[in-house]
Amino acid sequence: MISTQEPFKNLPVDLETLPRVDEIEYRSIAPQYFWTRLIGALIRLLWITLMYFIVAYALRESIPLWIRQIVPWLLLVWWVFSIFRVYKTYKKKAFAIRDRDIHYKSGWIWRRKTTIPFNRIQHCEVSSGPLQRMFDLCEVHVFTAGGSHSDLTIPGLTTDTGHRLKKFILEKIGSDEEE
Amino acid sequence: MRKSDEFSVVQRQSPGVIGVAVVKYLQAVFRQAIWPLIIIFIFGGGADSFTRIVIAVSLFAGLFSIGAAVIRYLYFYFVFRDGQLRVVEGLLRKRNLSVPRQKIQRVEFEQNLVHRILKVVTLRIETAGAEGEELEIGALPLDKAERLRQILLSGKKIDSETAEKKTAEKPVFRLSFSELIRASLVRNHFRTFGIILGFLAGVYFQFQEVTDVDKWLAEWLPQWYYSSDRMSGFLLIIPPVLLLVILLTVIRTIIQYYNFTLWRTSEGYRVAYGLFSRFTNSALNIKVQYLRWRDNVLMRLVDMHGLNIYQATSVSAKRDQSLQIPFCFDEQIDLVTNDVYPDFDITGATTIKPSPRYRYVIFFRIGVIPAIIGLVYGYFTAMQPWWLLVLALWLLGIWIYAGHYTRTMYLKATPDHVFVERGILEKNRWLLRVSRLQGVSLSQNPWEARRNLSTLNLFTAAGSVSFPYIRNDYAHRLHDYFLFKIETNSAVWM
Numbered sequence: 001m002i003s004t005q006e007p008f009k010n011l012p013v014d015l016e017t018l019p020r021v022d023e024i025e026y027r028s029i030a031p032q033y034f035w036t037r038l039i040g041a042l043i044r045l046l047w048i049t050l051m052y053f054i055v056a057y058a059l060r061e062s063i064p065l066w067i068r069q070i071v072p073w074l075l076l077v078w079w080v081f082s083i084f085r086v087y088k089t090y091k092k093k094a095f096a097i098r099d100r101d102i103h104y105k106s107g108w109i110w111r112r113k114t115t116i117p118f119n120r121i122q123h124c125e126v127s128s129g130p131l132q133r134m135f136d137l138c139e140v141h142v143f144t145a146g147g148s149h150s151d152l153t154i155p156g157l158t159t160d161t162g163h164r165l166k167k168f169i170l171e172k173i174g175s176d177e178e179e
Numbered sequence: 180m181r182k183s184d185e186f187s188v189v190q191r192q193s194p195g196v197i198g199v200a201v202v203k204y205l206q207a208v209f210r211q212a213i214w215p216l217i218i219i220f221i222f223g224g225g226a227d228s229f230t231r232i233v234i235a236v237s238l239f240a241g242l243f244s245i246g247a248a249v250i251r252y253l254y255f256y257f258v259f260r261d262g263q264l265r266v267v268e269g270l271l272r273k274r275n276l277s278v279p280r281q282k283i284q285r286v287e288f289e290q291n292l293v294h295r296i297l298k299v300v301t302l303r304i305e306t307a308g309a310e311g312e313e314l315e316i317g318a319l320p321l322d323k324a325e326r327l328r329q330i331l332l333s334g335k336k337i338d339s340e341t342a343e344k345k346t347a348e349k350p351v352f353r354l355s356f357s358e359l360i361r362a363s364l365v366r367n368h369f370r371t372f373g374i375i376l377g378f379l380a381g382v383y384f385q386f387q388e389v390t391d392v393d394k395w396l397a398e399w400l401p402q403w404y405y406s407s408d409r410m411s412g413f414l415l416i417i418p419p420v421l422l423l424v425i426l427l428t429v430i431r432t433i434i435q436y437y438n439f440t441l442w443r444t445s446e447g448y449r450v451a452y453g454l455f456s457r458f459t460n461s462a463l464n465i466k467v468q469y470l471r472w473r474d475n476v477l478m479r480l481v482d483m484h485g486l487n488i489y490q491a492t493s494v495s496a497k498r499d500q501s502l503q504i505p506f507c508f509d510e511q512i513d514l515v516t517n518d519v520y521p522d523f524d525i526t527g528a529t530t531i532k533p534s535p536r537y538r539y540v541i542f543f544r545i546g547v548i549p550a551i552i553g554l555v556y557g558y559f560t561a562m563q564p565w566w567l568l569v570l571a572l573w574l575l576g577i578w579i580y581a582g583h584y585t586r587t588m589y590l591k592a593t594p595d596h597v598f599v600e601r602g603i604l605e606k607n608r609w610l611l612r613v614s615r616l617q618g619v620s621l622s623q624n625p626w627e628a629r630r631n632l633s634t635l636n637l638f639t640a641a642g643s644v645s646f647p648y649i650r651n652d653y654a655h656r657l658h659d660y661f662l663f664k665i666e667t668n669s670a671v672w673m
Contacts (some may be wrong), residue, residue: 018659021621037358102667111628112621115658117665145491145640152618 026094032157196318204244291456330673363432365477469611533648546577
């Protein structure tokens with residue numbers, strides 16, 4: 001049972017006519033993003049696995065046998081889970097732009113949808129790391145006065161899309177200020 | 180020269196700044212040196228060499244600080260011209276800073292004993308810009324500082340009006356001495372206890388090197404622990420410690436908040452408090468992002484609340500972004516809410532409550548997890564069966580608490596405001612204006628997702644407020660409505 005709640009009877013706008021958040025059409029991010037994340041995850045996994053085997057070999061006298069038998073299986077499960085997670089989180093990342101705001105959703109197990117209105121954006125920038133540049137990718141950061149919690153980062157955009165998005169946002173901010 | 184133009188000519192600080200800086204520096208030196216000095220005095224080679232060391236240290240520190248302070252004074256200029264405050268300072272490392280008036284968020288005064296003797300104040304000017312752009316003017320005569328603050332904080336042109344504005348400032352609340360005592364009795368005594376422990380630890384480490392305190396403790400502790408009346412010894416020590424803690428809290432509170440006064444100014448609020456050092460802090464109504472007031476069980480006994488006025492400030496000053504009124508009554512809360520949000524009206528507001536399932540979350544977090552830890556602890560230390568009873572009682576207590584907590588928390592949405600109340604032992608209330616929000620987000624953890632519930636997060640320029648376990652359709656409608664309010668609002672928001 002959900003507790004009793006009244007509808008918005010006292011609000012001066014007709015809520016039914018407002019644009020609805022559940023009807024937003026999200027655009028998924030570039031497929032190359034999956035590969036950059038996968039490469040990153042694989043490097044991490046390889047590193048951890050390697051470290052484990054070095055430590056296990058060095059301490060083979062003092063670690064009980066059952067631990068040495070069980071850990072490789074745990075590592076295997078972790079490999080599968082990590083790769084699956086990279087795929088799932090990639091699939092869940094999407095953004096949408098409406099006339100007055102920008103939306104971004106992410107998260108596979110813990111999900112989040114954030115909306116920043118253009119008239120609250122302070123500035124915006126494009127950045128890209130070496131791995132991202134190899135795949136012609138970049139990310140767009142949107143900054144508000146609300147600090148890190150309400151700042152938005154949209155990863156996995158092609159360089160062209162990223163720059164166009166930034167230009168679009170900057171134009172939007174500019175036109176807002178003129179109003 | 181018109182009075183209003185007084186800051187448009189380049190000027191220096193009051194020479195009093197030299198005194199302020201020297202005292203500050205000496206204080207810092209002696210705070211560092213006091214323990215070594217005491218130890219040298221007690222265990223060192225008698226009073227003679229001690230005097231020599233003290234004289235040498237004082238002489239060196241004194242000369243150095245006077246030299247540094249004089250140079251700092253000679254190479255510090257400020258001017259307010261064309262709507263900008265400009266500061267040029269430094270001999271070796273030069274700093275040249277211009278801050279437009281619009282970017283200035285707050286102007287604070289600091290006045291401690293030295294300031295009062297020299298009849299000056301230190302001005303701290305906080306800006307909306309990036310880190311490192313805070314300004315400090317070491318010392319100005321009080322009246323001049325007031326005039327500068329008026330100029331910096333008024334959004335209007337400098338004219339004679341600003342000088343008169345000061346008279347518009349009137350005290351609206353002053354904490355009387357008996358109220359202060361009452362307030363100090365309901366403060367967080369654990370914190371004082373922590374300070375005492377920290378102090379004892381400090382003393383211990385300072386003396387460890389030069390005495391055989393370790394040896395003494397090693398002999399005494401086991402003796403006490405294995406003695407037959409260890410429990411009664413323990414019980415005996417509780418009342419004096421308790422008394423000491425409460426007494427120290429009272430003293431601490433009096434020193435900190437003596438003569439706490441809240442003024443209503445023409446554009447917001449200002450507080451001043453302190454026995455030895457007087458602190459003052461102000462908030463502008465236009466910059467307020469949200470209000471938060473709270474009280475705990477003890478504070479409710481004396482009908483007191485603590486009110487925080489959160490305003491937009493630079494990121495670097497996050498810790499200090501709120502104007503705090505640590506103790507006040509319903510009256511003051513009403514006054515401030517009416518002033519900041521004159522159009523706020525709770526009647527007819529839509530009430531949103533969390534799903535009853537939120538009870539499980541609280542129960543799990545503060546009930547089940549500690550119980551599991553307790554169980555493991557009991558298992559490894561071979562606890563008696565009564566331990567299980569304690570854990571069961573704990574779980575039962577938390578279960579009731581969690582249910583009550585979930586039932587009493589709510590969010591109220593009016594056309595322009597959001598009001599959130601939650602908490603039992605400590606009750607917290609938030610009040611904010613929707614059009615001031617920076618962004619809105621909906622988040623879901625796996626349990627929420629399965630039950631079609633969401634957490635609503637509202638971001639302001641001074642922190643965020645969130646409300647969990649709302650039915651999805653309500654959360655989405657609130658989200659849509661809040662966005663509509665933000666996006667159709669073109670007023671200045673910060």
